[in-house]
Amino acid sequence: xxxxxxxxxxxxxxxxxxxxxxxxxxxxxxxxxxxxxxxxxxxxxxxxxxxxxxxxxxxxxxxxxxxxxxxxxxxxxxxxxxxxxxxxxxxxxxxxxxxxxxxxxxxxxxxxxxxx
Numbered sequence: 001x002x003x004x005x006x007x008x009x010x011x012x013x014x015x016x017x018x019x020x021x022x023x024x025x026x027x028x029x030x031x032x033x034x035x036x037x038x039x040x041x042x043x044x045x046x047x048x049x050x051x052x053x054x055x056x057x058x059x060x061x062x063x064x065x066x067x068x069x070x071x072x073x074x075x076x077x078x079x080x081x082x083x084x085x086x087x088x089x090x091x092x093x094x095x096x097x098x099x100x101x102x103x104x105x106x107x108x109x110x111x112x113x114x115x116x
Contacts, residue, residue: 001099001106003077004044006053007033010085016092022099025049037062045072050106052077052095052114054085060111067109075106078113 003024005014011026018024025047027033032043037058044051045066053059056078066073077098083091094114106112 001102001104002047002049002074003095003099004040004047004049004051006037006040006051006055008054009052009079009091010088012088013091013095016088017095020092020096022092022095024095038065041066041073041076042071045074048074048105050075050077052079054079054081063109063111073108075108075110075112077106078111080113083114 003017003022005024005026007027009026011028014024014026014029027040030043032040037055041051041062051059053076059076059078063073063076079091083094098114
């Protein structure tokens with residue numbers, strides 16, 4: 001499982017995730033801040049990465065648009081508000097647990113929620 005963290009998540013989560021063996025990059029690290037959600041999703045999909053975000057409502061819409069237009073999509077993983085922004089280790093641990101359940105990634109156009 002490969003992850004692409006949206007700009008609304010700290011790049012420290014990517015650092016913590018890599019320390020735990022995850023294949024994870026951040027929009028911050030890719031100089032991809034302040035670009036439209038559609039572009040973030042496109043960049044993630046081009047690398048075969050599931051996009052991880054706090055931004056549920058916008059990415060529900062963006063996923064529907066991608067589906068309707070048959071654009072590449074490697075899944076969306078929504079971080080629920082029970083996780084706090086600064087919980088880098090906790091979020092990284094949750095991503096490790098998620099990756100163990102989906103080693104080959106999510107099916108295209110899937111929207112899942114990160115568990116604790």
